[in-house]
Amino acid sequence: MTTQTALSQTMVPRRNTGATIAKTLRRPQFWFGLIVLLPILVWYAWFAFGPVLRAFWMATVRYDLMDPAASTFVGLKNFEQVFSYPLFWVSVQRTIAFSLYVYVGTLPLALFVSLCLVAVAQGRNFYQTVIFLPVVVSYVAVALLFRMLMDPQNGQFNQILSALGLPTSLWVTGPNSALPAIAMVDIWKGLGFHVVIITAGLLGIPTEMYDAAKVDGAGAWHRFRYVTIPLLGNTLLLESVIIVAGTLQAFTNGEVLGCAGDACFFISRLVYAEAFTNLRFGFATASAFVLFVFILVLTLIQVRTLKPDWQY
């Protein structure tokens, strides 16, 4: 912050408090900053921090829909109920499995595609733009689209498979194939986003690193393994965190794709159903907190284990 302007530095309170306050009040920066920040902070208090605090309260009371103020404090009872609810554990299992499939599918594929993108001189922007297209469209439309393509009887996927003489699949309508199938859709939809981030990371690696490795006689594989991967550390960590946090919150695809039974009943869907179908506000919010803690712990573990211990 050493490059801050001389004028704005005077906004920091000095020893002579009274004079400083008078001085501050005369500064146009003070009034501009106040007019900008005050409404924004009111908004945050109302629509960001307020709801989080209310969530804490909601998760620990027996929520009275008719008269919320009359809700009685029940401590951790909502959480006990969540943990003894079989469908909760079903949703946890589905969510983790989905997350794993997407993680394992996305990271290597996105890295591979990014390496290809970096290796071409012409058409990079074109490729990137096209690969990114699925990212920007509505997930509801994508889910309906793949519902058509994956239809077991007359979907295009099975038509192609049988034309090639391969066994067909039930895709999302099969109890066992539902999760891999829905993960496949998610990988398809998200790939462009991850490719853009990894490509930016790859292009940020100084070319001299590769030149130095080449001079030392390192082959393509060695340059990838001992230059690219380590120097991409921060990007890969970011990617890893984004994928885990994103997939654990999956909702739309499970809701719209039409999976078999509860095969795609993710935690977010449990929260939604408990809150707005069964009207159990306390239970729903408590299960959302479990998801929160889960994401938090996994993020911390990733930062601990994947954070590179160098800087360049």
Place this chain on the structure above:
Amino acid sequence: MQKAVARPSITSARPLSLGAVGRIFPHIVLLILTFTSLMPFVWMFFGSFKTYVELTSGRTLLPIEWTFDNYVQITQRVGFPRAFLNTTLVAVSITLATLITSSAAGYVFAKYRFWGKEKLFTVLLSTMMVPFAVVLVPLYVTVANLGLADKLAGIIVTGLCSTFGIFLMRQFMESIPNDLIDAGRIDGASEWWIFSRVVLPLAKSSLSALAVFTFLGSWDSFLWPLVVLTSPDNQTLPIVLAGLRNLYWSRYEMYAAGSMLTVLPVMIVYALASKHFVQGIAMTGIKG
């Protein structure tokens, strides 16, 4: 993103050094991916002009018999035009509001010094860590208490500020030289004049990126509008589109037509602004 933020060179290629194969192979991979990214949309586009029978039993990509019946039905019976207007209203309002709040707050956080600034910024950022599911019910209660349940205003009011937007704009505005701002102050310009005439024009590319992010994000938003907007007249496109699966069970030609109506505006916005969009993501990625 122009001069201010150091961008890696994107013109030079980094061949995999595998000879001729190394030069052709990446193109093959990328062409396959281009195909798999586009093909489902192409199929959906033509499918929306097919009859149910042809869509489910036909073997050709192009419709043998073009029909606009799906679009007619969907606009007349399901209320897509209304949903279209609703979605446009919500997305445009949220985008404008986010641009204003993010750029102003980004500027203040980047260029002003005041007590507790970094702490305050950290607190604001911390809201990004909370999964939406946690605040889903409390936020709904907040909105309902304001009398905005089942109103478009209920969606708009929760989208007036964006933590991501403030973060993005601060990142960018820190790269604007202080000399430019000081020069304005020495000349006696007001803070508002400096912000609107000096800072905002410089931030044009970042603002475009944020505008596209926000517009597409609210256009595609599903869970929150699903909770808030309950009556058909007030719903947005993704909600009405998702409703098709109950209304027309397995009528895929209807899905295709509805999806096209939802996706087409997005594709147009994207085609016009894809440069900003991809660069914007890359920028946050580098900084992240």
